[in-house]
Amino acid sequence: MSPPRCGAELNRGLHEAMAAFPAMYVLGEDVLDPYGGAFKITRGLSEAFPDRVITTPISEASLFGVAAGMAIRGLRPVLEIMFGDFITLGFDQIVNGISKFREMYDDQVTLPLVVRTPMGGRRGYGPTHSQSLEKFLMGVPNIRMVAASEVHDLAGLMTAAVADDDPVFLIENKVMYGRPNLRPVDGRIGELDVTESGGPSPALTFSGSGFTEAAATLVAYGGMVPIALEAATALIMEHEVFCEVVAISGLLPLDLDPVLASLSRSGVVVTLEEGTLTGGIGAEIAARVQEQGWDDLRRPVVRVAARDGIIPSAPTLEDAVLPGVAHVTRAVLGAVGARA
Amino acid sequence: MSPPRCGAELNRGLHEAMAAFPAMYVLGEDVLDPYGGAFKITRGLSEAFPDRVITTPISEASLFGVAAGMAIRGLRPVLEIMFGDFITLGFDQIVNGISKFREMYDDQVTLPLVVRTPMGGRRGYGPTHSQSLEKFLMGVPNIRMVAASEVHDLAGLMTAAVADDDPVFLIENKVMYGRPNLRPVDGRIGELDVTESGGPSPALTFSGSGFTEAAATLVAYGGMVPIALEAATALIMEHEVFCEVVAISGLLPLDLDPVLASLSRSGVVVTLEEGTLTGGIGAEIAARVQEQGWDDLRRPVVRVAARDGIIPSAPTLEDAVLPGVAHVTRAVLGAVGARA
């Protein structure tokens, strides 16, 4: 049986959560059937649960606050933001509202809301529809952030997000939607051994079968996971360099333990992100890894990220600025001191 | 002659720039005389230049875009955002507009605009009027960010910002406004030796007089500069621990050279920021320092920052969550292995 697509699994998670949580509502632009959202992740929901799916005007700034108000009064809103690029419109509501209410109001309220949004490029959509802006959420206190990737239990991530009593930002990925949701079978995905941690935001650690040491630890999330895995395979095949890949989903709180565990075997950490370098998620990972894993580090943490700039529309330009397999292998080879 | 207050120096810089740049406009809420802005930094401008000072409705989201439009057509707008907490309202205009236009439009346009805003707490204003949100600008490509502090040439920072052909975010500080603008005299401020780098965003490096080695490098900007200096003095007086303080003003691009130079003398870096820890400016500094200064680093970079959470209103609570002198000395003593 071929694995289901990631988009379908996220959709299944939404259906399951709607059935499980009577207080759950889905809202967003164009979420109604038969369209079911620009990426079809909400498909079938408005037919199955007509009273709990709300299509909205193009009013992102307010929609975050509307979700907050619903949540404060006991509903479980799941807000779809059509492109992750548009979370910037709601940034005041995120930083000065969603992030604050529970703590500022002395824990008199809770905010069980989910914001789902696709990030990422590689589809030629151009500068305003291709970004990976989760970096800006990384600095927001009191929220959770989960990055979905194609090796995670996507329906499970979705239901866990809805079940959470705190605000959860679920970062999805445009390219991922159409790809198969690969799950470990007998502790393996493809040629690689996999161990998966527990909790609502598990990490998967990939290693060469039977290897207990590694030349480097690649930390990836979201759309960089398949690229990390491809790079790891290329590094084995073409350079006999064996890496571990840690595919994290917990960005807030940052799930560092599996990274540190892998570091203890490799001595080298390379962080991968599709967002632009400066002020990115890799900075926080690097800062923590050098702090908490200092004794295991054999050399500085290396960050692989997009060039600091726009994401151009022309495919040739986009390919050049976004980190791809070649960027990753080059960075790893540089870090482990091997020749490219 | 007692030094002028920082607020007055910023105001002087605005007056000088208005005289020097006929295309400069000042806009913001309540900027007209006699009020001259909530912190009086625009005082006197509307009387001196009535046609080039525009008081605006409370429409922060759009004001950033209005400034962008003015700049694209050759004016030099200087936008005052009354509290730095409100840059979140304009975050879409910042990320998807100001940051992109020049590059996305193939360098056909320039955006010589300045956004000025005060950050920081310690005045009991509560969760929405006390934050240090410059961390969120750190991840924005194609902008410049300059943090003013009480040891910088504040009028000079202001005129340099106006003269810049790229967008500059000038981060001011509420507490700073009322404090004296201390400038080096004969290479000294108070008891400390000072060297100052050049360019539009200089850094000042403070060291114990006559010392060529140091136990640690404290990297500070904005409102943390006086705290760093106070902590450095306390560390000398009470613990005989000699630190260098590098007061940077260039956040974007990040001015790392003076930090690395000091690191080469100290082997230890402690970053200070008033914003919350995770995803902060310190993360980027730490990531770069460990990357570029690895061989000089004797132990991991330490970050001192606000607790990840709200900034409470009660002074006792605010004091506890924001990093003060005691937090800094404790962190430094921990880092250099001395007993507190």
Next chain:
Amino acid sequence: MTASGPEARYRGMYLIRRFEETLLDMFSQGLLVGTTHTCIGQEADAVGVIGHMRPGLDQVVSNHRCHGHYIAFTGDLAGLAAEVMGRSGGTCSGRGGSQHLCRDGFYTNGVQGSIVPLATGIALAERERGDGAITTVFIGDGTLGQGAVYECLNMASLWRLPLLFVVENNRYAQTTPVELAVAGTVPDRARAFGVDAAHVASTDVEEIHAVAGEMVEHVRSGRPAVLSIDTYRLRAHSKGDDVRDPAEVDARWATEPLAVAGARLDAARRAALEADADRELAEALAVAHASPVAVLDEALA
């Protein structure tokens, strides 16, 4: 407010007035830090509108200038005083301070306009709950500059939310006169989004109470509405920042809410109401003063 009628409303306004005057005194004595925005001169709005709210059911969302609304809705003087004083017994244990309050269906935030989407979401949740609750959100004239207000007028109209927008037009936003900040009229802005609107230019709590009653009924029937009130702020924007012509301000004292409503009361009765309110306030302040200074607990550490 459970008690109703002109006497209760006078007393309610008086209580708010005295509470806020006390705060300003404490600030000028250096006993308080931070900021505060008093509604002195605008008490009739709080008392007139909130008199129609059902405690334990309806929801009230307010802004930086929220003390009057808070007191009118919750009666919790001690909690508010302790909150502003940074005491652990405060409404939010000292976390929020003057502009960030929450209790029993009352919420405020210090970012202008930001609370309107929150109110819209609350109204949506209440509509879904189906127990007849309405939500009232207060904004000032200056806050009409924020786009979120119109996004929410639109959604409230489309979704038929039981949401009452109250615009307190006190002619200024901080120092900016309304003419420099607001084009057109408030009722037109409401109606442009298919939202019904009423307008009243008054500091008479009885007049406001009457118009508010009609709008509240309208909202309870399942349609949003806007109530636009022309009023005046008699004291500084926050603590001392006032650049208005003193003569303009002085002239407005003649029609301040207590003068208008008080003139209708028998003098002895009025004095008794005031004495009773003074006693209530003194007791509340004593409670607040007795509350320990807030300390960082584990939850915040």
Next chain:
Amino acid sequence: MTASGPEARYRGMYLIRRFEETLLDMFSQGLLVGTTHTCIGQEADAVGVIGHMRPGLDQVVSNHRCHGHYIAFTGDLAGLAAEVMGRSGGTCSGRGGSQHLCRDGFYTNGVQGSIVPLATGIALAERERGDGAITTVFIGDGTLGQGAVYECLNMASLWRLPLLFVVENNRYAQTTPVELAVAGTVPDRARAFGVDAAHVASTDVEEIHAVAGEMVEHVRSGRPAVLSIDTYRLRAHSKGDDVRDPAEVDARWATEPLAVAGARLDAARRAALEADADRELAEALAVAHASPVAVLDEALA
């Protein structure tokens, strides 16, 4: 457009139509990647309004559905084609793509509503320059959901900016019918902010051109205005996403702009205009095809 008159307008609309049909063909052949939003069915808006713009002076700000506006304003078919094809000869050297164009006073951005503040600032700058330039900003019905639109209507009104807002109401935002997204009416929304408004429900370029002319004169005299046009999009929102009733769409083909304007032309003259436009398009496409694929230059590296 320097040439004017009904024939030039027909030819202009035809050119836009053929250009966009070509794009859709190229997409379906897999020759293009990314996204595109055609204005097929709405060409009369672009040509009718932009016919009043003075090249080299006036400024035009548009949105995701911008090809028609771009072509009408700049005539630069080759640059646009090359841009969409990701060639170095594109308007923005391939950096922007279909939704992010800039040339000679023309600007677009892909975030709905985001460009309205930009247009407002441009209009302010032009007013200060004092050379009589006006700025026109195009938005769709769905974009009326964005609060920035009202913030800018307010500022344009207060500051008397020479800014023309053109609302192209094509009855849908992506898949959302206007009834689910827009309460009230567009002219009322404008007037609520003290901005004059005209409304026209038409796909007749001559009718639009006439009304637009009045509004442009109004704006040139130093007051903002809103022109609300009811129109219809005949093809999918972007490439293939269309959930409308096909019968509804079919019915609208009868009144599409080329049919309406073309019916007034002599058949031979019409054919000649079309042939001429086809030749211009073919030449432009040849130029675009000859342009090298964009490569990362130093500036971007």
